[in-house]
Amino acid sequence: MTASGRFEEVDFDVEEALALVKEGGAPVPDDPGSTGASRPVPSPAPGAGSAKDPAEQQDAGRQDAGHRAAEHHSAEHPAATPWPRARAIAGRAPRRPDTAVSVTLEAALGLVLAAPLAALSDLPSFDTSAMDGWAVAGPGPWDVRAEGVLAGHGGPQRLTDGEAVRIATGARIPQDTSAVLRSEHGRTDEKERLYATRDVVHGQDIRPRGQECRSGDPLLPTGTLVTPAVLGLAAAAGYDTVAALPRPRAEILVLGDELLTEGLPHDGLIRDALGPMLPPWLRALGAEVIAVRRLGDDAEALRKALRSSDADLIVTTGGTAAGPVDHVHPILRRLGAELLVDGVQVRPGHPMLLARIKENQHLVGLPGNPLAAVSGLLTLAEPLLRTLAGRTAPEPYALPLREGVHGHPYDTRLVPVALRGDRAVPLHYNGPAMLRGIAVADALAVVPPGGARAGQELEILELPWAMAGIEVCFT
Numbered sequence: 109m110t111a112s113g114r115f116e117e118v119d120f121d122v123e124e125a126l127a128l129v130k131e132g133g134a135p136v137p138d139d140p141g142s143t144g145a146s147r148p149v150p151s152p153a154p155g156a157g158s159a160k161d162p163a164e165q166q167d168a169g170r171q172d173a174g175h176r177a178a179e180h181h182s183a184e185h186p187a188a189t190p191w192p193r194a195r196a197i198a199g200r201a202p203r204r205p206d207t208a209v210s211v212t213l214e215a216a217l218g219l220v221l222a223a224p225l226a227a228l229s230d231l232p233s234f235d236t237s238a239m240d241g242w243a244v245a246g247p248g249p250w251d252v253r254a255e256g257v258l259a260g261h262g263g264p265q266r267l268t269d270g271e272a273v274r275i276a277t278g279a280r281i282p283q284d285t286s287a288v289l290r291s292e293h294g295r296t297d298e299k300e301r302l303y304a305t306r307d308v309v310h311g312q313d314i315r316p317r318g319q320e321c322r323s324g325d326p327l328l329p330t331g332t333l334v335t336p337a338v339l340g341l342a343a344a345a346g347y348d349t350v351a352a353l354p355r356p357r358a359e360i361l362v363l364g365d366e367l368l369t370e371g372l373p374h375d376g377l378i379r380d381a382l383g384p385m386l387p388p389w390l391r392a393l394g395a396e397v398i399a400v401r402r403l404g405d406d407a408e409a410l411r412k413a414l415r416s417s418d419a420d421l422i423v424t425t426g427g428t429a430a431g432p433v434d435h436v437h438p439i440l441r442r443l444g445a446e447l448l449v450d451g452v453q454v455r456p457g458h459p460m461l462l463a464r465i466k467e468n469q470h471l472v473g474l475p476g477n478p479l480a481a482v483s484g485l486l487t488l489a490e491p492l493l494r495t496l497a498g499r500t501a502p503e504p505y506a507l508p509l510r511e512g513v514h515g516h517p518y519d520t521r522l523v524p525v526a527l528r529g530d531r532a533v534p535l536h537y538n539g540p541a542m543l544r545g546i547a548v549a550d551a552l553a554v555v556p557p558g559g560a561r562a563g564q565e566l567e568i569l570e571l572p573w574a575m576a577g578i579e580v581c582f583t
């Protein structure tokens with residue numbers, strides 16, 4: 109940015125001014141990016157700054173400038189979609205029909221069941237001892253048989269009244285057993301006669317066959333996410349394979365001539381932060397990443413890559429704005445793609461886009477600024493992949509803020525937060541080009557236009573690894 113008045117006006121940043129209010133005048137090391145409002149600027153949320161606060165007066169002056177900057181922006185993104193609508197549009201992508209596959213249990217982790225899981229056997233499949241001790245028949249004392257019963261052994265001999273047999277947890281209960289006596293609740297004399305040291309209740313410590321389910325009972329519905337616990341249940345119920353929806357296939361195209369894949373930034377070149385970040389993030393969102401390709405700023409290479417891809421989802425990074433080498437829009441136009449979302453009313457990340465290239469193939473264009481790319485991931489790629497993978501949306505939830513957060517005048521803001529107790533703590537270093545905030549975040553808070561005050565409940569978008577991370581951890 110230059111110091112000239114004209115440039116200051118266009119590059120005006122209302123969030124920076126608001127950050128000054130938040131910090132009581134001290135600059136915060138955020139870099140909230142450009143603003144650009146095309147509508148009247150609403151007042152900040154109650155509590156987001158006092159009317160007599162000199163910083164707010166400064167802020168009001170800047171908001172004027174922001175309004176002028178907005179006209180500049182609206183010419184580039186006249187059709188920017190409200191943030192909730194953009195997510196809904198992305199979540200309506202049609203899934204390929206009849207894509208269910210049969211997969212081994214090992215390969216099913218993180219997929220969604222394409223058919224209900226019904227028990228293939230009774231569970232337990234035989235009357236089972238719940239404890240180590242003795243199976244006893246009738247009232248005591250009992251004569252203890254010489255040979256005991258272990259788990260995994262064949263059918264034990266039936267007991268007659270007055271008899272007991274040593275039994276292990278998980279072993280089959282002999283016929284006509286009335287109860288299992290735990291080892292700590294009985295003692296034997298030198299003639300191997302067993303005495304109970306407390307009352308014995310009929311049926312105690314016996315798990316009857318079919319206690320958990322009968323063969324054929326429905327266990328889990330279609331659409332269940334296969335977690336480690338689901339794998340355990342499926343195995344216990346007799347499954348070697350399950351019917352699941354395959355992961356949607358995603359291809360990542362990293363654009364930009366300025367990107368280095370190793371070493372230190374130098375001579376105007378910077379490290380590619382998105383190449384390493386996006387594949388595991390997309391996997392965490394349910395995708396199979398089939399390729400990561402670096403195309404530089406070569407429009408023809410981009411066109412060829414889009415034409416030849418058979419991915420369900422193509423994710424591009426950078427090139428979404430209107431700069432001289434921002435090729436995404438022109439190439440989509442040339443390919444006759446349908447723009448479903450062209451710019452979103454969200455900060456950071458407002459140039460993000462969603463296009464349908466052909467039937468069953470979508471493109472999410474992520475802005476090049478790394479936190480803006482994260483915003484695009486959660487706004488467009490997450491709902492799209494969720495639908496393609498057949499997952500259900502997590503229950504939305506809200507948490508109160510520990511401190512106030514300033515808002516954009518009319519756009520939604522996504523702000524990295526740490527979850528501490530029952531509060532969301534806004535993090536610094538949340539500018540569009542910064543990753544320091546998100547790297548220590550548990551979630552993003554959805555800040556409405558105008559901001560939010562301390563204690564106000566905000567919708568929380570948890571980061572996949574903060575929730576459970578099963579795909580991140582296990583695949």
Ligand SMILES: Nc1nc2c(c(=O)[nH]1)N[C@H]1C(S)=C(S)[C@@H](COP(=O)(O)OP(=O)(O)OC[C@H]3O[C@@H](n4cnc5c(N)ncnc54)[C@H](O)[C@@H]3O)O[C@H]1N2
Pocket residue numbers: 141142181184362363364366367378379380381382383425426427428429430431434456457458459474475476477478480540
């Ligand atoms: N005249 C305007 N210029 C810009 C606007 C605008 O509204 N009017 N919007 C700004 C915003 S906001 C964003 S976000 C960016 C989006 O730009 P692009 O998607 O075209 O991305 P690039 O220009 O290619 O890159 C932007 C920035 O990010 C860096 N970058 C790109 N790729 C990577 C990567 N893989 N790893 C790390 N950093 C990356 C790149 O070097 C640039 O610094 O446009 C603004 N401009």
Ligand code: MOO
Pocket residue numbers: 140141142455456457458459475477479480540541
């Ligand atoms: O504000 Mo941009 O959308 O930097 O991310």
